[in-house]
Amino acid sequence: MFVALFESAGRPVLQPLDTEGFPTGERREVDARQLGPVVAEIERENPRWVWDDTTRWYWRLLSARVRVERCVDLRLSHAILRGSELTAGSRLATAERNSWDAAAPDSVTVAEDALFDLSEPSDDETEDALAEFALQREAIAGSADPARLSLLLAAESAGALVAAEMLYAGLPWRADLHDGLLTELLGARPAPGERPAKLAELLDTLRALLDSPELNPDSPPDLLKALGRAGLMVRSTRSYELKKVEHPAIPVLLEYKKLARLLSANGWHWLDTNVRDGRFHPEYVPGGVVTGRWASKGGGGALQLPKQVRGAVVADPGWKLVVADASQLEPRILAAMAGDQGMAEAGAAGDLYAGIVASGAVATRDQAKVAMLGAMYGATTGESGRLMPALKRAYPRAIGLVETAARAGERGEIVSTRLGRSSPRPGAEWRESQSDAYGEGATDADASRARGQARGWGRFTRNFVVQGTAAEWALCWMANLRKSLTDLSGDRWLTDTAHLVFFMHDEVVVHCPAELAPRVEAAIRQAAVDAGRLLFGAMPVTFPLTVAVVDDYGKAK
DNA sequence: TCGTGTCGCGCC
DNA sequence: AAAGGGCGCGACACGA
Numbered sequence: 375m376f377v378a379l380f381e382s383a384g385r386p387v388l389q390p391l392d393t394e395g396f397p398t399g400e401r402r403e404v405d406a407r408q409l410g411p412v413v414a415e416i417e418r419e420n421p422r423w424v425w426d427d428t429t430r431w432y433w434r435l436l437s438a439r440v441r442v443e444r445c446v447d448l449r450l451s452h453a454i455l456r457g458s459e460l461t462a463g464s465r466l467a468t469a470e471r472n473s474w475d476a477a478a479p480d481s482v483t484v485a486e487d488a489l490f491d492l493s494e495p496s497d498d499e500t501e502d503a504l505a506e507f508a509l510q511r512e513a514i515a516g517s518a519d520p521a522r523l524s525l526l527l528a529a530e531s532a533g534a535l536v537a538a539e540m541l542y543a544g545l546p547w548r549a550d551l552h553d554g555l556l557t558e559l560l561g562a563r564p565a566p567g568e569r570p571a572k573l574a575e576l577l578d579t580l581r582a583l584l585d586s587p588e589l590n591p592d593s594p595p596d597l598l599k600a601l602g603r604a605g606l607m608v609r610s611t612r613s614y615e616l617k618k619v620e621h622p623a624i625p626v627l628l629e630y631k632k633l634a635r636l637l638s639a640n641g642w643h644w645l646d647t648n649v650r651d652g653r654f655h656p657e658y659v660p661g662g663v664v665t666g667r668w669a670s671k672g673g674g675g676a677l678q679l680p681k682q683v684r685g686a687v688v689a690d691p692g693w694k695l696v697v698a699d700a701s702q703l704e705p706r707i708l709a710a711m712a713g714d715q716g717m718a719e720a721g722a723a724g725d726l727y728a729g730i731v732a733s734g735a736v737a738t739r740d741q742a743k744v745a746m747l748g749a750m751y752g753a754t755t756g757e758s759g760r761l762m763p764a765l766k767r768a769y770p771r772a773i774g775l776v777e778t779a780a781r782a783g784e785r786g787e788i789v790s791t792r793l794g795r796s797s798p799r800p801g802a803e804w805r806e807s808q809s810d811a812y813g814e815g816a817t818d819a820d821a822s823r824a825r826g827q828a829r830g831w832g833r834f835t836r837n838f839v840v841q842g843t844a845a846e847w848a849l850c851w852m853a854n855l856r857k858s859l860t861d862l863s864g865d866r867w868l869t870d871t872a873h874l875v876f877f878m879h880d881e882v883v884v885h886c887p888a889e890l891a892p893r894v895e896a897a898i899r900q901a902a903v904d905a906g907r908l909l910f911g912a913m914p915v916t917f918p919l920t921v922a923v924v925d926d927y928g929k930a931k
Numbered sequence: 932t933c934g935t936g937t938c939g940c941g942c943c
Numbered sequence: 944a945a946a947g948g949g950c951g952c953g954a955c956a957c958g959a
Contacts, residue, residue, distance in 0.1 A: 593954085593956085594939075594955080610939085612939060612940085635939085635941075638954070639940080639953070662950085664949080665949060665950095667943085668950095669950060675942085677941095677942060679942070681941090747947075748947070752947060752948070753946090754945090754946060754947085755947095756947095759946095826945090826946070833946090833947065833948060834949090836948075837948035838948080838949090841948065841949060878942070879942080879943045879949095881943085
């Protein structure tokens with residue numbers, strides 16, 4: 375059963391729908407303040423809620439302490455169906471761009487304010503949304519593989535529920551410990567506009583060593599000039615560039631850069647703006663990356679949370695953090711997608727890279743790693759490029775898959791993930807440079823530039839299939855886990871029992887009462903096994919996890 | 932003063 | 944000749 379939830383004349387409206395998206399029962403208007411209880415009552419029948427935007431609706435429900443198990447996020451689903459190769463001929467995909475192609479409204483606070491803001495009554499959204507849902511059902515039913523696409527859309531929508539719940543719950547964050555860490559590394563918190571003591575000391579030393587009393591190392595051009603005056607010929611001021619140079623100023627500069635980065639990205643200002651009441655509430659954006667990965671927004675930067683500050687993430691008294699990450703996820707995904715038995719076997723014992731060495735393809739674990747990364751990213755030079763022929767001989771199917779994807783991208787074609795998310799087409803500029811390269815009056819330089827651009831797009835599509843399928847695995851993993859955590863929780867509210875608090879591409883963190891930790895760990899492991907089966911069926915590829923039950927996120931790994 | 936572009940670096 | 948994918952953000956640089 376589907377139940378659509380939309381707004382009409384400023385009021386929530388419920389409409390039961392059949393599997394084709396047609397109304398089956400009575401349309402019901404609800405007072406905004408009664409929305410939670412009404413949804414909770416219908417939820418007992420385990421419907422799939424259909425709404426335009428999960429953030430918008432689910433935030434209201436969570437605020438009323440109501441959870442739902444399943445939903446269809448129409449905006450996220452639309453984006454997938456619009457671009458998927460599997461639905462290319464559908465009415466949805468061939469229609470003109472419309473409001474469903476627009477980006478989601480900005481943030482939950484907007485949705486929250488809108489709840490009681492009657493000054494601008496919205497139009498009746500119902501017709502539009504119901505029509506969109508029917509188009510989506512039609513596109514799925516008529517697609518080349520409805521089962522895969524349905525799984526993808528279910529996982530994408532479940533992910534949106536997880537993202538909203540993680541925003542609601544927040545990641546436990548000890549501001550006092552974070553402040554202590556900053557003070558230890560940087561010195562006491564300075565007055566606004568001043569440098570902390572440690573940073574100021576390093577700056578003095580650096581200026582003396584480079585004989586540049588006015589140097590501002592935060593300005594790359596300024597720094598580059600000062601380095602040049604000191605006889606240090608570097609092309610940029612990047613750390614890896616600087617590390618190649620021998621000079622007493624370099625270690626000081628690297629230390630300065632590291633601490634300056636900590637201060638500006640995750641210093642006291644970050645703490646002030648992102649941590650409230652012992653929780654960090656990062657805003658995730660499901661489907662925010664073309665490949666299907668999540669993005670994050672707001673100053674928090676959940677998906678860039680540096681290891682340096684993870685010690686401030688501490689479980690509540692009597693609780694634990696269960697931290698799990700999927701080991702070598704992307705190469706395993708590639709092996710599974712390609713049906714590469716040899717690579718699957720190499721990963722079966724636990725360490726895929728060790729398995730590749732054992733197979734004789736390359737000599738060392740480091741080489742195995744750099745070669746695999748090169749295969750997935752499209753490296754052609756350096757050690758990684760040199761190792762490719764050997765890797766391809768040992769694993770022709772896996773390497774063949776990414777090379778096929780790269781060739782397709784070079785021709786301007788689209789590629790798809792396991793479950794059917796397709797890559798965007800290259801832009802007009804790209805296509806023009808390709809056709810110009812073979813037109814009249816084309817120079818060697820035109821042709822060379824076109825080849826470079828073609829290969830660049832090939833590297834993108836090469837990586838797309840792997841990164842995107844890994845994102846699908848992670849969505850299925852989280853969706854499975856969310857369900858089993860709910861089953862563990864009995865009648866307790868989300869944040870009163872085991873719940874997801876953090877996600878980072880191939881890693882999850884669950885915050886739970888200490889006595890539940892063993893069952894949570896088991897649930898996380900089972901969810902990973904089930905995710906592998908959902909995507910790849912009987913293909914014998916394993917997705918091992920590293921799991922740690924800790925008090926403090928910094929202690930994991 | 933503002934918006935936009937670039938650099939550099941954190942994460943995967 | 945060389946050629947490594949995807950992000951978000953803060954600080955600086957620069958031009959309107």
